[in-house]
Amino acid sequence: GQQLNQSPQSMFIQEGEDVSMNCTSSSIFNTWLWYKQDPGEGPVLLIALYKAGELTSNGRLTAQFGITRKDSFLNISASIPSDVGIYFCAGQGPNYGGSQGNLIFGKGTKLSVKP
C-alpha cells in the first residue's frame, strides 16, 4: 500500500531559527495536509494543499505541494517557543471513493526547544 515518509523524526529549535520538514510518498497524492498537535490535544489543521506546485502560507508557516505530487514540505520561519509540538503530514491518493478512508498520515516530526 501507500507509504508516507516524514522527516526529520525530531528536531531542536532555537528561537528565531527557520525550520523545515518534509514528507515523501511512494505514490501520487491529490491532497496534502499539514497538522500540528500540542501535548495532550488533538491535531489541528495548519495548511491544506490541493494542486501540484501550490505554495500556501499561513502566518510564519509555508507549505508546498511538490510538482511530482509525491512530496510536500513545511517551513516555519523565525520559530518561537509555542511552535513546539508534533507536526504531521497527511496525504490523500487518487482512489478517493467519497469516504476518505485512504487519508494517510506521516509519523510526525517532533519539534522541541534547544536546551
Place this chain on the structure above:
Amino acid sequence: DVKVTQSSRYLVKRTGEKVFLECVQDMDHENMFWYRQDPGLGLRLIYFSYDVKMKEKGDIPEGYSVSREKKERFSLILESASTNQTSMYLCASSLLVRVSPLHFGNGTRLTVT
C-alpha cells in the same frame, strides 16, 4: 468553527471490561473517524463512517466495533478491553466532499490495567 467533542479526556479501565468512547461533532459532517495514536506508530485508522448506520473498517479494526445511530455521534466500542489497547484515541470528522480535511477532537487517553 467545527467542534469535535470526545466525552472523556482520560479513562482507566480493567482488562476484560467493555469500554465505550463517545464522539460528537456539531457541524453536520457526514464522515466520522476513529484513530489511535501510539509513539513511533503515528495515527492508525480503526474505523470510519460516511453515513448514519454505515461503517467501514480501517487499518486496525480487530478488537473494536463502532456505532453510528445519529449523524453527529460516532461511538467506539472495545468489547473486552486488553492492555494492548492502552493508547490515545482520536475522533475526527469531515464533510463528504472530495478534498475536505479532517477536524479532530482532543483525544481520549485510555489506560487498560
